[in-house]
Amino acid sequence: MTVVEPFGLSVRDQALEADVQTGLSAVEAGLLDATKSEVPFITEAAQHLVRAGGKRFRPLLVMLAAQFGDPYAPGIVPSAVVVELTHLATLYHDDVMDEADVRRGVDSANVHWGNSVAVLTGDFLFARASHILADLGPEAVRIQAEAFERLVTGQILETAGPRDGRDPVEHYLDVLAGKTGSLVAVSVRFGAMMSGADDRIVETLTQYGERLGVAFQLADDVLDIASDSQESGKTPGTDLREGIATLPVLRLRAQAQEHRRPEDLELVALLDGDLTDDARHAEALRRLRVHPALEQARRDTVRYAQEARAMLAPLPDCSARTALEELCDAVVHRAG
Numbered sequence: 001m002t003v004v005e006p007f008g009l010s011v012r013d014q015a016l017e018a019d020v021q022t023g024l025s026a027v028e029a030g031l032l033d034a035t036k037s038e039v040p041f042i043t044e045a046a047q048h049l050v051r052a053g054g055k056r057f058r059p060l061l062v063m064l065a066a067q068f069g070d071p072y073a074p075g076i077v078p079s080a081v082v083v084e085l086t087h088l089a090t091l092y093h094d095d096v097m098d099e100a101d102v103r104r105g106v107d108s109a110n111v112h113w114g115n116s117v118a119v120l121t122g123d124f125l126f127a128r129a130s131h132i133l134a135d136l137g138p139e140a141v142r143i144q145a146e147a148f149e150r151l152v153t154g155q156i157l158e159t160a161g162p163r164d165g166r167d168p169v170e171h172y173l174d175v176l177a178g179k180t181g182s183l184v185a186v187s188v189r190f191g192a193m194m195s196g197a198d199d200r201i202v203e204t205l206t207q208y209g210e211r212l213g214v215a216f217q218l219a220d221d222v223l224d225i226a227s228d229s230q231e232s233g234k235t236p237g238t239d240l241r242e243g244i245a246t247l248p249v250l251r252l253r254a255q256a257q258e259h260r261r262p263e264d265l266e267l268v269a270l271l272d273g274d275l276t277d278d279a280r281h282a283e284a285l286r287r288l289r290v291h292p293a294l295e296q297a298r299r300d301t302v303r304y305a306q307e308a309r310a311m312l313a314p315l316p317d318c319s320a321r322t323a324l325e326e327l328c329d330a331v332v333h334r335a336g
Helices: 014-034 040-046 057-068 076-098 109-113 115-134 138-160 168-194 199-226 247-259 262-272 278-289 292-311 319-334
Strands: 002-004 009-011
Touching (some): 014 057, 014 076, 014 115, 040 115, 057 168, 057 319, 076 109, 076 168, 109 115, 115 138, 138 168, 168 199, 168 247, 199 292, 247 262, 247 278, 247 292, 262 278, 292 319
16 A cells, blocks of 8 residues: 555555556646746746645546546646646635735745736736647536636635625535635546546546535635644634634634624634734634634534545446545545
8 A cells, every 4th residue: 555645645556556646747747837938937936836836636636537537548637737727826816815925835926926926927827727728628628617717706705705694604615616616526527538437427526526625625724723834834824814704713603693602702703803913813713723613614524525425436446436535534634
């Protein structure tokens, strides 16, 4: 049994391991090639997060999904490069919106070069992803366009907040399905589709990816509260400082509204205050880390991961399916 990143995923099949490792190495080379420009400054900015590393979660999913068809088909590696470039582009934009200082253990691009360069670099990555997509055919372009629309819609809905009368938790889970689930779903869809897998397998994996993507983001929500910067690679409580209510905070607010416990109401008042103050921010983090709302958010993460695993039941019993099932466990493990 050997281990493949991310999350220390166990792979017991040597042939599968070799295919995945070879594919991910090709993706890494493809990312560096796709982020080169004739302008050295653009290359430096575009490769900033590529060279910082990362889990390469989406390319890994492409490689595993490709095992249900021809894993050596020519469109697999380029499609994995596309989904990772798209993801990286959103990180540049997210860090500007969140005013984040750290990403993947290094200064965020907006801190390093300013907001304008960070936004334009994200746009550059989107353009390079589109260029690669054009060679993968009109169906791939359509799928990516639909996912990108969902991703942007999710971001807008997060910014706008729930409409009157809508449950904030349901609204937030819809946001995550768009912001994160859509691109994770495209990752497994591209892998299966480019490999020539049966349409039913493509659809099954797409549904799996949507749920796994939500679980992945919920685990990030928990990590943002529970971990330190060395573990997560970014500044803890970034969303908290910016007033973005992730699931642990939404669960806290729901409990405070229902039970009216003084300590819950006091914590809500603290969150509603000025969390740009370091002392208040640290106190809010400390209290959230021991609040039952955080554990409830962990249970939500487990539920989505279990739903993702259940979607795999119709697939052939093989090493790739086992690896996809273990990814569900790995995502849950990240959330503690």
